[in-house]
Structure formats: structure tokens, C-alpha cells
Amino acid sequence: MEILIQQFVNALSLGGTYALLALGLAMVFSVLGLINFAHGDLMTLTGYAMFFAIGAGLGMPLAVVLGIACATLAAVAMERVAFRPVRDANTATMLLTSLAVSTILHMLFQNLISARPRAIPVPSWMIGAVDVGGLAIGVIQLMSITATALLLIALSIFLRRSTLGIAMRAAALDFPVTRLMGINANAVVATAFGLSGLLAGVAGVLWLAQRGSVDPLMGFLPVLKAFIAVVLGGLGSLAGAVVGGFVLAFIEVFLRAFLPDGWLPFRESITLTLVIVLLLVRPEGLIGQRENVR
Amino acid sequence: MNNGPEHLLDVAGLEVRYGAIEAIRGAGLEVCKGEIVALLGANGAGKSSFLNAIMGLVPLTSGRVLLDGEDIAGEAPEAIVRRGMTLCPEGRRVFANLTVRENLAIGGATRRRAGDAATILTGMLDRFPVLAERHDQMAGTLSGGEQQMLAIARAMMSAPRIVLLDEPSLGLAPRIVDTIFEMIAALQHHGATILLVEQNVDLALDIADRGYVLASGRVALAGPASELLASGDVERAYMGRD
Amino acid sequence: MNQVSTTRIAAVAAGLMVAGGTAQGDSHGITIGYAGGFTGYLAPYDQPSLNGVQLALDQINAAGGIMGMTVELIVKDTRSDTAQASVVAQELVDDGVVAMIVSCDVDPAVASGVMAQVAEIPSASSCASTPTLPAAVGPYMFSNYTADNLQGAVLAEYARGQGYENAYILLSRDTPYTEKLPEYFGEAFEAMGGTVVAVGEYTMGQQDFSAEVTNIGGLDPSPDVIQTSAYEPDFPAFIKQLRAAGIDTPVLGSDGIDSPTTFSLGDVAEGVVFSNAGFASPGSALEAFEMAFEEKYGTPNDTVFTATGYDLMMVIAAAIEAAGSTDGPAIRDAWDNLENVQVATGSITYKDQNRVPVRVVALNQVSGGERVHVGDFSPDPSMIPAP
Numbered sequence A: 001m002e003i004l005i006q007q008f009v010n011a012l013s014l015g016g017t018y019a020l021l022a023l024g025l026a027m028v029f030s031v032l033g034l035i036n037f038a039h040g041d042l043m044t045l046t047g048y049a050m051f052f053a054i055g056a057g058l059g060m061p062l063a064v065v066l067g068i069a070c071a072t073l074a075a076v077a078m079e080r081v082a083f084r085p086v087r088d089a090n091t092a093t094m095l096l097t098s099l100a101v102s103t104i105l106h107m108l109f110q111n112l113i114s115a116r117p118r119a120i121p122v123p124s125w126m127i128g129a130v131d132v133g134g135l136a137i138g139v140i141q142l143m144s145i146t147a148t149a150l151l152l153i154a155l156s157i158f159l160r161r162s163t164l165g166i167a168m169r170a171a172a173l174d175f176p177v178t179r180l181m182g183i184n185a186n187a188v189v190a191t192a193f194g195l196s197g198l199l200a201g202v203a204g205v206l207w208l209a210q211r212g213s214v215d216p217l218m219g220f221l222p223v224l225k226a227f228i229a230v231v232l233g234g235l236g237s238l239a240g241a242v243v244g245g246f247v248l249a250f251i252e253v254f255l256r257a258f259l260p261d262g263w264l265p266f267r268e269s270i271t272l273t274l275v276i277v278l279l280l281v282r283p284e285g286l287i288g289q290r291e292n293v294r
Numbered sequence B: 001m002n003n004g005p006e007h008l009l010d011v012a013g014l015e016v017r018y019g020a021i022e023a024i025r026g027a028g029l030e031v032c033k034g035e036i037v038a039l040l041g042a043n044g045a046g047k048s049s050f051l052n053a054i055m056g057l058v059p060l061t062s063g064r065v066l067l068d069g070e071d072i073a074g075e076a077p078e079a080i081v082r083r084g085m086t087l088c089p090e091g092r093r094v095f096a097n098l099t100v101r102e103n104l105a106i107g108g109a110t111r112r113r114a115g116d117a118a119t120i121l122t123g124m125l126d127r128f129p130v131l132a133e134r135h136d137q138m139a140g141t142l143s144g145g146e147q148q149m150l151a152i153a154r155a156m157m158s159a160p161r162i163v164l165l166d167e168p169s170l171g172l173a174p175r176i177v178d179t180i181f182e183m184i185a186a187l188q189h190h191g192a193t194i195l196l197v198e199q200n201v202d203l204a205l206d207i208a209d210r211g212y213v214l215a216s217g218r219v220a221l222a223g224p225a226s227e228l229l230a231s232g233d234v235e236r237a238y239m240g241r242d
Numbered sequence C: 001m002n003q004v005s006t007t008r009i010a011a012v013a014a015g016l017m018v019a020g021g022t023a024q025g026d027s028h029g030i031t032i033g034y035a036g037g038f039t040g041y042l043a044p045y046d047q048p049s050l051n052g053v054q055l056a057l058d059q060i061n062a063a064g065g066i067m068g069m070t071v072e073l074i075v076k077d078t079r080s081d082t083a084q085a086s087v088v089a090q091e092l093v094d095d096g097v098v099a100m101i102v103s104c105d106v107d108p109a110v111a112s113g114v115m116a117q118v119a120e121i122p123s124a125s126s127c128a129s130t131p132t133l134p135a136a137v138g139p140y141m142f143s144n145y146t147a148d149n150l151q152g153a154v155l156a157e158y159a160r161g162q163g164y165e166n167a168y169i170l171l172s173r174d175t176p177y178t179e180k181l182p183e184y185f186g187e188a189f190e191a192m193g194g195t196v197v198a199v200g201e202y203t204m205g206q207q208d209f210s211a212e213v214t215n216i217g218g219l220d221p222s223p224d225v226i227q228t229s230a231y232e233p234d235f236p237a238f239i240k241q242l243r244a245a246g247i248d249t250p251v252l253g254s255d256g257i258d259s260p261t262t263f264s265l266g267d268v269a270e271g272v273v274f275s276n277a278g279f280a281s282p283g284s285a286l287e288a289f290e291m292a293f294e295e296k297y298g299t300p301n302d303t304v305f306t307a308t309g310y311d312l313m314m315v316i317a318a319a320i321e322a323a324g325s326t327d328g329p330a331i332r333d334a335w336d337n338l339e340n341v342q343v344a345t346g347s348i349t350y351k352d353q354n355r356v357p358v359r360v361v362a363l364n365q366v367s368g369g370e371r372v373h374v375g376d377f378s379p380d381p382s383m384i385p386a387p
Helices: A002-032 A039-055 A060-086 A091-113 A139-161 A163-173 A175-180 A185-211 A220-233 A238-258 A261-281 B047-054 B077-083 B100-107 B114-127 B129-133 B144-156 B174-189 B201-207 B225-231 B233-239 C002-022 C043-062 C082-094 C106-118 C133-137 C148-161 C176-191 C210-217 C234-244 C285-297 C304-323 C328-336
Strands: A129-132 A135-138 B007-018 B021-032 B036-041 B062-067 B085-088 B162-166 B194-198 B210-215 B218-224 C029-036 C070-077 C099-102 C123-125 C166-171 C195-201 C225-228 C251-253 C273-276 C341-343 C346-349 C361-367 C370-377
Touching: A002 A039, A002 A135, A002 A139, A002 A163, A002 A185, A002 A220, A002 A238, A002 C210, A039 A060, A039 A091, A039 A185, A039 A220, A060 A091, A060 A185, A129 A139, A135 A139, A135 C234, A139 A163, A139 A185, A139 C234, A163 A175, A163 A185, A163 B100, A175 A185, A175 B077, A185 C234, A220 A238, A220 A261, A238 A261, A238 C210, A261 C195, B007 B047, B021 B036, B021 B047, B021 B062, B036 B047, B036 B174, B036 B201, B036 B233, B047 B085, B047 B162, B047 B194, B077 B085, B085 B144, B100 B114, B100 B144, B114 B129, B114 B144, B114 B174, B129 B144, B144 B162, B144 B174, B174 B194, B174 B201, B194 B201, B201 B225, B201 B233, B210 B225, B210 B233, B218 B225, B218 B233, B225 B233, C029 C043, C029 C082, C029 C304, C043 C070, C043 C285, C043 C304, C070 C082, C082 C099, C082 C106, C099 C106, C099 C304, C106 C123, C106 C133, C123 C304, C148 C176, C148 C225, C148 C251, C148 C273, C148 C361, C148 C370, C166 C176, C176 C195, C176 C225, C195 C210, C210 C234, C225 C234, C234 C251, C285 C304, C304 C328, C304 C341
Parallel strands: B021 B218, B036 B194, B036 B210, B085 B162, B162 B194, C029 C070, C029 C099, C099 C123, C166 C195, C166 C225, C225 C251, C251 C273
Antiparallel strands: A129 A135, B007 B021, B007 B062, B210 B218, C273 C361, C341 C346, C361 C370
16 A cells, blocks of 8 residues: 555656646647657756756756756747748648757757766755655655646646736637737747746756756657657647646556566556557547647 | 728728639728628638738738728738737637636737726626626537627727628527627627628628628629618629629 | 867767768778767767777877878768668778777667678677677677676676675666666576566666665565666666665666766765776776876766777777788788787787677776775676676
């Protein structure tokens, strides 16, 4: 029983990171119909910003702030430089553009910084565990769960209360009509990218706290997981992305924890099979709606 | 041509092309302040293309679009809305997953001062009481007629100088359509200027001051609503060249 | 930082320019080819290897070259792509190289090695550690790096020497290195009387080891030692979560964690023992290499792959010298008979080893964020698991 609760907390913590990433990906997808494969590289940027900030003796808190700010600004810049010129092009063009941005960033990281990982020392207090009702919960896990919860609450308030937030949800449903409300398309898209960068930055900090180093290709795998979570939750649905992130994490953690030894080599295939089964049952995703007429 | 201030909207020589297809071939019309002008025509005559082009939703190949004497041809839709012209699109297109309140709030997004939006909102809820009842309901759960009212109210939230209504009767039961048209007429009495696109000729000309009939992307017929209604020429224009 | 960056860019750019096709086999010099993954996922290994190779080349040419001829290096990027690895290898063959260095990973190494094999040009992978690699390609293919079974045996011997009875192994089937090395360790550990109580599996990059860690905490009997060849980002994530769960079982790693990250982990990495290709003790050849490296590149060396790249270039030079010829078969035969070639990490012997070299394995311990030399080992050959 205790192990079960422990694994539950484990899944919650991992799910939080997946959810933040997936939400960022979904936010951009919902307004542009673009899966931004350079999303993961925003995490990498956070890592390098933190690496240089710590190297410059700025200390951890400032490094975290700079790291998140860097991802946010980079996301906005990415939109302005790479995606705005192709906004009216078809989906394939935008997809290829995002892959190109990602590849260019990898090359820049590898050749201007280093192909080798760069260490990001995490303060030792973050490595311990705290006792919560007899359960040992890692400080990083606790931070991950707390940060996810706070960020999701803040975002939900923004999306429900502010005009720009409502406009973003409207744009996700029907972009042309949103413009007919006098909402500036560029502002909506830039906000979506900025928020996705912010989310990637926070997810990046949590991810980096676990892994302890940044390398040029570190964003690839998480963006893949986030993509699965987004599809699972329902393409275009923000709530779906969050749910998809948690569901994916629960499947992963519980399979790794409770599969018999002989089955372990197949855990990834089983995870994806479960995802496919879920999608067969609900082709529109867990929370998704039937396709809106565009 | 003399653009007297009485022409709130003045469109001339409008051309819209989708690839090789010419949807609008040099059409034009005028709408004066306080008028309801009906733009009629058969399916595929180019009515929606006309509206979408002057709203900046689809690019126009050439032509002049003057709003209160200022050329707005080729501007982005959001800029045109901020200048005071808005479109209530065909098929209602309410934001289904947003509440009625949120739909209206975003309609009033261009009203920078919260007080303005609140005043307009009170006016709209007075005029469309059903929207007040459904305030916190998702727009997607409203009936078709309620959605159409919401779409119109949402468009009016920006306090436009002129509103373009695209097929407000589409897909609604006749009894509901009558109610909607009464509301459109009431809007005029409160000072609104309306360009109304409709397939339902009789209903439209009934509330309109003047009418234009589009056929194959050109204006085939124009005149005061009562004359058009009486003459029977409209029927002929509908059947006309294709 | 900047200095090394520009050097790297220059190196890559120079490589690309040469790849553009200016260099042909030069009768006045000796041409060596390097088909490596300088961009893509192999860049973390092949870029440092290249830096080591170039340092060796500088020293060789400054000392008069090989047999009085200057040595030229043609560098071609495989972009870490296996298909491209065979294409650029063929280009290098056409350029007239007399020996070829190929990628760090097994698959592209085989793809390139086969091209060299057909042309009867000897080749070696910069840092692939799978002991079966040379046999998979043929008599012209050599290994350079410390083989996985050798490292596994050294780690097992050390573990038994510490009196550990029960071991937990964490492996990933994503690469031969992360899968086989722990398995070799387990095989040797059991052959020496120990017991492997459980085997855990992870996916590279999975980041979250909470499930595995919770399982380790619940093992009965609980292990005395944990061995894994996970490297970053997996290793730091694993050990942080392991220690955060209050599990203080000793951990044995392999050379993949020989990285600044490991030494920046603080308390969690304290006491971790890992194997690698050498320890730069004062006065050693490796210390001299480190100094020369810093002088050339303006930044301290942060990985052993530079040194093993340097070693490989020195081995190739020794093989050509010994052959007294630039003829492929002659170099191959000489290479296969090299004994005690003095290189940065110690000495290397190929004679009677089926092209998988015997080289020293050093054990290091992380202590107070520094590395402490546990010792250099060369285990009894009978204790090395067969590949």
C-alpha cells in the first residue's frame, strides 16, 4: 500500500512536468495548428541560460529566473522570426519550419557552446526528501508538484478572467472570428508562444534539477512525450493536454513499477499500445471535441 | 465620384479571385448611416465573398472600400473592427466552449474602458433577455436561435458604426427567423447601420431600406426595397446569367 | 570558452572545406581519414575525439611526421547518420586515406568500417566499446576503446574485493554499452561468487527513476552494491532520486559518467566508484596530455574521449611506422602486432587480442567533488566474460 502511494506521488510529479510541456505545445497548436518541435529546445535554452548565470556567479534563484525568462523571450522571438512569415502556409510547411528551427538550434548549441553536457549544480537541499505522513517525498518532486499546481491555477485564472486569455481560448476555437472581435492576431499568437516558452522554462528548470546537466539535444525526448500527451488528451484542447500529461506519466510510472521483470523490455511498447487503445476508444482524445469546422 | 458623408460604407469595383476563379467581378454598393441595406443573390453569387473581402478576411484583388470616407481596403480584420465595421459571420460561429458571458466579453474587447463595455452589455442584455438568463451557460449548449442572438449581440458589443450580418436566418425555424428579423429591425431603430446578406428575399426586403442583387459576382440589380419587392425583377436576376 | 568554440568551428569548417574535395591522395604525405559524427547525437563523443586526434597530429608533424612524411587529416561529418557514415567512408577511400577513424557508436562504425574493409584500409572506431565490433566487420577493423567486458570484470573484481555479496544492476537496452556492460559485470560478479538480486531497466532520457528507486528500496535481500552504466542525463537523475529516497547503497559506474556533471552533483555522488581509461596522476603521460590539451585549446579537458582520440592517432602512427609502408595490408598486419605502444592513458597492446586492445582500466572515486585514484587494474583474462 505504501509503495502504491509512493508510486502515485512519483507519477504525479512526473505528470506535472509532462503536463506543463504538453500545455505549452497545445497552446501554440490551438491557435496556429502548429506542432512546434522546437518547443523542447526552449528547455535547453533555459538550461544554458542557467549554466551561464551560475558560471557568472549569479546564484541559483537568479539563474532560475533568467532561465525561464530566456525561454519565454526565445519563444516569442522564434514566432516573430520563423513562424510569422509562414503563418498562412499549410501545416506541413509550418511543421518543417519548426523542425528546421530545432535543427539550427542544435547546431548552434553543439558548435558555439559544446557538444558535451554542461553541469548545472543543484543545491544540496534540493536533493533530500521530506517526510509527509510516513512517505519520503523528494524535494524536487515536491517542488515539481507545487510549481505545476501553482502554474496551472495561475494560467486558468488568466484564461478565464482576462480579455487576452478569453481571446486565446476563442482563437483556439475559431481564429478568424476571434479577429472579427477586433482581437489582434499577432498579439494572440505572440502571447501563446510567450506562455508556451514560460511553461517550457519552468518544465526545463524541473527537468534540469533532476538531470543535473544541459546538453544540446536534451529537449528532443521531452517534446516527444509532450506530443504524445497532447494527442492523448485531444489535439487543440488545453485541458486535454494537462490530462494527457498526467495520464501518460501514470501509465509510464505504474508500468515501470509493477510490470514483471520479463516484461520490462516491452514497457515502452506497452505504454504506446495503451495510448493507441485509448485513442481507438476516443479518437478525439480524452478531453477533445469533435473537429471544429474551420 | 463624390463621397458624401452620407455614405458610411462605399464599395466600388471590388474584385476577388480564388486562384483562377473570379468570385467577385467589379461589384460595388453604398450604405448610408442608419440604413438597412440588403445584399441578395442566389447560392454562389458571391455574397459571402463580398462581405469577407471588405472585412479583410479574404484578400481582394482590386477595388475601393471606403468606411466613412477612409480607404480600408486590404486592412486586417481586427483593424477594420477597430475602425467601426464588424461582421456577424454566416453560421453564427459563436465560441461554443466559452460561456455566453465570455462570448460577449470578447465581443467588447475593443472597448478599452471597462465602463463602456459594461454599458453596452447592459443594453444588449435588455434587448436580448434570453442571453441574460443563459449568462453562464456554454454558448454551444444554446439553441440555434439563441446562438444567432448571441452572435448578433456579440457583434454589437464593439459598438460598430456599421454591422454586416451574413445570413442570420440560416438553418433556423421560420418562427425563430421572424423573431430574429424583428430584433434586427429594432437595432435599426436604436441607430444601427446594417448591411444584411440574405437568401430569404421577402424577409430581407421587408425590413431593408434598399437592396442589391448579386449575380455571378456582379451587381445585377439595385433599388429601394419596396420597388424591388414589387417589381419581380429580383426573381429574374436570380435566374439570370451565370 | 570562446577560444575553444572558435577552434571547434574552425575545425569543423576546415573539415567541411577539405570534404569539399580539395585533398587527393598526396604522394608527399600520409592522409588519414576521420568519418565521425561531429553533429547530431554522436557529437559529444566524436568532437572531443577529433580534438585529441588533432593534438596528436600536431605533435607527430612537429616531430617530423611519420617516416619523414607529414600527416594530413581529412575530416568528414557523418551527421551521426548510419547511411551517411558509409557514404563519407567511401569518399575517404576515394581520397586515398591509408587509415580511417570511424564513429564512436557501433552502427555507423560498422557502416564505415565495411567500406574500409572492402578497400583493405585499416580502420578503428574512436570510442565504441563493444568487444564484438572488430569481428563483426573483419580483419581490417580495430577497436580502440576499453572494452565493456574488461570494464565489467574490473568493476566486479573491485565489488567482490569490497565484500559485496548482493548486487542490483540497472541497465538500458537502448545501446549495447548501457545494456552489455552491466550484464558483463553481473556475469563476472556471479562467477566470483556474488549474487545479482535484481535487474532494473530504464529508457535513456527517461529522467524519472522514481519507480525503479521505490522498487530498489523494497528489495529483499537489499543489495550491497548497485552497478549501472547509465550516464548523463540518466545517471545524475538516478542517483539523485536514489539518495533522496534515503538509499545509501554504494554505486559503481563506468566511464560514461567521467564528466564534470558527476563531480558537480555534490553529496549524492560522494563515494561513487567508476572505471575509465586512465587517471592523470602527477608525472603521468595523461597529465602531460591534459596540459598540452589546455595549451592548444585554451580550456581544461573535460572528458577522456579527447585522450583516447589522441591515443588512437598515436596507435595509427605506430602501426604505419612499424609497417614501414603506407600499404593497407602491411599497416593492418603491423597494427595487429603492436605491443606496449605508449599513449596518453598508459600503454596499449594489440598483439594476440583479436584487434580488441588490452589497455589499463583505472578505478576512480568521487570524493568531495574531486576524483581520487583507487588504482589501475588489468584483471586475470580468465575472469573477463567472453564477448
